[in-house]
Amino acid sequence: MSQIAQKNERRRVLHPAVDVFENDDGLMLRADVPGVTDDALDVQLDNGLLTVVGTRTLPEFRGGGVIEYRRRFHVPRDIDGAKVTAHIDRGVLSITLPKSEAARPRLIPITRG
Numbered sequence: 096m097s098q099i100a101q102k103n104e105r106r107r108v109l110h111p112a113v114d115v116f117e118n119d120d121g122l123m124l125r126a127d128v129p130g131v132t133d134d135a136l137d138v139q140l141d142n143g144l145l146t147v148v149g150t151r152t153l154p155e156f157r158g159g160g161v162i163e164y165r166r167r168f169h170v171p172r173d174i175d176g177a178k179v180t181a182h183i184d185r186g187v188l189s190i191t192l193p194k195s196e197a198a199r200p201r202l203i204p205i206t207r208g
Contacts, residue, residue: 105160113166119200121174121193128164129186138181138190145170145179147188173197 116123124145128136131149139146149164170176175195182189 105158106163107160108163108165110166111164113168119194121191122171124168124188124190124192126164126166126188126190127186128183128188130162131164131183131186131188133183136181136183136188138188140170140176140179143170143172144168145190145192147190149188 111126111128113124113126116125126147128149128151130151132151135151136149137147145168147164147166151162153160153162170192173194174192178193180191182191
């Protein structure tokens with residue numbers, strides 16, 4: 096696409112609502128990004144900043160153009176970045192951010208004697 100066509104393209108940026116859940120194992124984020132497919136989605140974790148960007152093209156009968164879903168989150172230091180996963184199913188993005196083993200609660204055994 097030429098630069099002129101890109102400049103004339105209607106682009107709307109939306110910040111989708113995100114549900115955040117926490118348990119002893121880590122965090123789970125869920126975001127509604129309707130119409131976004133896995134190949135139009137980018138999830139990055141860099142220096143404690145999680146960035147989610149997804150795009151979809153609207154058909155001409157709906158006015159055309161592009162919708163870009165964009166959110167950023169600061170991630171706690173105890174998250175194991177190497178184990179972060181993302182999954183999209185029917186427009187719902189789920190991101191799992193597990194805590195590192197050292198940050199997880201553990202039961203301390205008690206000895207007698």
